Amino acid sequence: MEASFNSELKIWRGPKIPYPFSMDTMISDLVLENLSKTPERILQITRSDDKAITCNEFKISMIRVAQNLAKIGIKEEDVVGIIARQSHLASYIINGCIALGALINPLHAAMNETDICGIFTQTRPKIIICEFDIIPKVQWALKNVDFSYQIYSMSNENSELLKAEDFLKPTDNEDNFKLPRFKKPANEKIFAILCSSGTTGMSKGVCFSHSSVLSLISEFPKTTYTTVSYTTSPIYWATGFFPNITSVLLQNELRIVYEDKQVEIREIFEDIEKYGITSASITPTLLALILQDENIHKYNLKSLQSVTSGGSIVSKTLREKFAEIFPDKVMMVPYGLTEIFVSMTKPNEYKQEYAVDLELVKEEKF
Structure with missing residues (x-):
């Protein structure tokens, strides 16, 4: 499969593959x-008061x-x-x-x-x-x-x-x-x-569109265990907005709701340990502070499997530091997450530091 470029509209497109639902199936059909x-x-727990829904x-x-x-x-x-x-x-x-x-x-x-x-x-x-x-x-x-x-x-x-x-x-x-x-x-x-x-x-x-989200969800791996998701992003960002939908579309996900406020590194460590968080979305700046924190090894962070970090530059130094501290965990770096929903790379798969591998770009489904 190859990407294509429309020179008139100046738009790159991934290969079109069949949409997994009928075109009258919308997000809320699957949510309900x-x-x-x-x-x-x-389904959800607010971390400030432990209120479960x-x-x-x-x-x-x-x-x-x-x-x-x-x-x-x-x-x-x-x-x-x-x-x-x-x-x-x-x-x-x-x-x-x-x-x-x-x-x-x-x-x-x-x-x-x-x-x-x-x-x-x-x-x-x-x-x-x-x-x-x-x-x-x-x-x-x-x-x-x-x-x-x-x-x-x-x-x-x-x-x-x-x-x-x-x-x-x-x-x-x-x-x-x-x-x-x-x-x-x-x-x-x-x-x-x-x-x-x-x-x-x-x-x-x-x-x-509804199809953009449902196409992505259909590609998520089916798990028999409960995944616990966590994001410090506000609703304004894709990483903060979409968990409000994807967590309801996935049958085995528990979402920990982190209300927007001044983020405390200690609270993030405590939350991962307390709730057994498996996947977290954290901004590069915050992730850098986390990796530099002297208390990082005092907490049990074994449940964490993957971290997504994007929205600004994710430096080589940051990626290497993550790999050093968490050699058994996956770091995903999204680029253009809002614009093309969704393109991600794994830093350990980089062939060249500033190269773009079109094979890693998410296929378009319509």
Whole structure:
């Protein structure tokens, strides 16, 4: 199989291979199917308070989000902006929007007013779900836009604000929920607009179809044991956004939810040891600090099998240090994770330091 290049559009494409589902199969079809198979299985745990959520609790919550969003007029193809920390509520909202057919557009809390205005002026969200402390910045950024929107707060710090938690109110119709059939097939139906990391310039909006995720998930190895995933990335990044979906699509995964805040190296060590984390996504800067920490050998990190690190330069020194400390663990380095979903390399397979091996690029499936 060979990659091809469209010189007119200036687009590289991997080889096309058959899509493993029918084109009317969407993400939420498989999500609800998987959640129904093991209703009592623990799906997610928030590391700050050890609050565990079962598959059935998750299913009911995402259905309520979809139904309550529909009640306020959100419909297929509407955009829902979100600037929020990782949480159970954020996961419910993301999956509820996907079920309804709305498009999720996450932004980073650290973005300035110009960037927020620039993205949202293009995507024109009907509602924007924010952390309480971000709301003034969003209001200032959008004070002159030519579209209407409503802001919902992720917390209850101001009684006058609309609350995102209201989307979890019982509807008394959860058992009768039916997934809507969308107008477009899976390879055309967009469910999210993510911004690139900005590594190579200004952040760009990237659209994701249902087929792009389901194709990738179909390639994941089937395991008979429970994998425990962990990421310190915010929802804005692909490594922080997609675990909210992939963990629900995989039947043997437990996700540890690390709420965005000042990261403590000690907490990461403690979490790996406490929860038996098998796969972690960690930024290069944070990974460098972890590998330099003098306490790294004081913790039992044997459960960890792989670490994904990207979003900025992953130096040769960092890769070599990882291999030195963790010779039995795999390090994956994604490049263009948001733009091409997903291209990764294993550092120990590098033939030349700055070469690109097209054989390692993920095949495109449509």
